[in-house]
Amino acid sequence: MPSTLPDGDPVPPSGELPASALDGLGGRPFGFYVHVPFCATRCGYCDFNTYTASELGPGASHADYAATAVEEVRRARAVLGTAGLPVETVFFGGGTPTLLPARDLVRILRAIDEEFGLAPGAEVTTEANPESVDPGYLAELRRGGFTRMSFGMQSARAHVLKVLDRHHTPGRAAQAVREAREAGFEHVNLDLIYSTPGESDDDWRASLAAAVEAGPDHVSAYSLIVEDGTRLAARIRRGELPMPDDDVAADRYLIAESMLTGAGFHWYEVSNWAASEAGRCRHNLLYWTGGDWWGVGPGAHSHVGGTRWWNVKHPAAYAQRLAAGVSPAHAREVLTDEDRAVERIMLELRLSDGFPLAELDRPVVVARALADGLLETGPFKRGRAVLTLRGRLLADALVRDLVG
Known part of the structure; x- marks a missing residue:
C-alpha cells in the first residue's frame, strides 16, 4: 500500500x-x-x-x-x-x-x-x-x-x-x-x-x-x-x-x-x-480476478462494483473521522468500462490460467507475442493466452503493448 x-x-x-x-x-x-x-x-x-x-x-x-x-x-x-x-x-x-x-x-x-x-x-x-x-x-x-x-x-x-x-x-x-x-x-x-x-x-x-x-x-x-x-x-x-x-x-x-x-x-x-x-x-x-473488497484502516484501498476509494493516510485522522461518524475515505474514482477492461487484462494475464485469446483485441500484438515466445495457446490452454516463462520476465512490457 x-x-x-x-x-x-x-x-x-x-x-x-x-x-x-x-x-x-x-x-x-x-x-x-x-x-x-x-x-x-x-x-x-x-x-x-x-x-x-x-x-x-x-x-x-x-x-x-x-x-x-x-x-x-x-x-x-x-x-x-x-x-x-x-x-x-x-x-x-x-x-x-x-x-x-x-x-x-x-x-x-x-x-x-x-x-x-x-x-x-x-x-x-x-x-x-x-x-x-x-x-x-x-x-x-x-x-x-x-x-x-x-x-x-x-x-x-x-x-x-x-x-x-x-x-x-x-x-x-x-x-x-x-x-x-x-x-x-x-x-x-x-x-x-x-x-x-x-x-x-x-x-x-x-x-x-x-x-x-x-x-x-x-x-x-x-x-x-x-x-x-x-x-x-x-x-x-x-x-x-x-x-x-x-x-x-x-x-x-x-x-x-x-x-x-x-x-x-x-x-x-x-x-x-x-x-x-x-x-x-x-x-x-x-x-x-475482479472481485469486491472493503479495505479497513488508514490508507486502505477498497473496490466495489467498479468504484474504488481510499482512506485518509494518518491513523489519527482516520480515527477522528470514524469518531465523528463520517466516512474515513479520502477520495474515490468510478472506473469506466474501458478502465475495467484494461485492468482485467493487466491482472488476469499475470495468472497461470491466462486470458481469453478471443478477447484480446490487438491481433498484431498478440501475433508478435506468440511468434516471440511470450505467449502460448493451443488445445490444452482452453482458448486462453498464457504467459510463457520468457513472457513472465517481460510481462509488464507485454501488457503495456496489449492495452496501449
Whole structure:
C-alpha cells in the first residue's frame, strides 16, 4: 500500500456508493483487507503507509486501533446495505499486524463475521514479522478463526537482511513456519525479496533452499523496487549501494522458477508459487480476478462494483473521522468500462490460467507475442493466452503493448 494517496473525486460524508457500484453486489466474490499501520522499525526499502511508535504522534494508538477498525466494519455494513455478502477472504496486512495482541486481530475478525458472516471455509490470513509471534500467539490466532499465516522472510543471509534493514535473525522465519504448523495452520506463506544490493546468486539460492526446507505451501518472490523517499533510495543516490540491475533480477527469477518447481511448487501468478491449488492465496486471487473488497484502516484501498476509494493516510485522522461518524475515505474514482477492461487484462494475464485469446483485441500484438515466445495457446490452454516463462520476465512490457 503506497504511502502517497492519489487524487480523486470527493466522497460523501456518509460514504454512500453510486448505484452502479451496488448493482450486482453479492454476485461477485467479496473480501476484507484490514490494514494495521504499525511497525517496530521502518525497513529501509519500505514505502508503505506505516508508522513506528516515534512517528505515530498524538490521536492514535495501538491500544485503540481494534475498536476503531471495528467501527469501520460496522460502517461498511451500513454503506453496503442488506445484501447477502458472505466474506470469502480476509487479509490482515501492514505494517506488522502481529504487533497488536492476538485478541485484537480476533476481535476485528469477529466483527466482520457478525456484520457480514464468514463464508464456509473462508480464508483468513495475517502477515507477520517472524520475530513478532510465538507459539502461544499463533495458537490464539488459530483458535480465533485464522487459517493462514504469511511471514516476511525476505532472505536467509544476514548481510542481505542488514541492507534491507530487516530486524530478524535468518533462521527465525523457518522456526516461525514450524510453530505455525504446530498451532494448526495448514497454509503458510514465506515472502522473499531478490536483487538486493550485495546479494549474490548463491545468496539467493540459499534463501530459496531455506524457504523450501522450512515447509511452507506457498512462496512469494518479489524483485526489490527502489521507492523514492526511502532510506534505500537515499543510500543508492549517495553511491553507498548500487542500483539493482534488471538483468540480474531476470536471472534471479529464473533461479526461483527452477528451484521452486523442482521442489514441487507451481507458479499461478508471476510472483507466486503454491505447492497445491489449495495452497494458493485466495484473497490475492480475488484482487486479480475482479472481485469486491472493503479495505479497513488508514490508507486502505477498497473496490466495489467498479468504484474504488481510499482512506485518509494518518491513523489519527482516520480515527477522528470514524469518531465523528463520517466516512474515513479520502477520495474515490468510478472506473469506466474501458478502465475495467484494461485492468482485467493487466491482472488476469499475470495468472497461470491466462486470458481469453478471443478477447484480446490487438491481433498484431498478440501475433508478435506468440511468434516471440511470450505467449502460448493451443488445445490444452482452453482458448486462453498464457504467459510463457520468457513472457513472465517481460510481462509488464507485454501488457503495456496489449492495452496501449
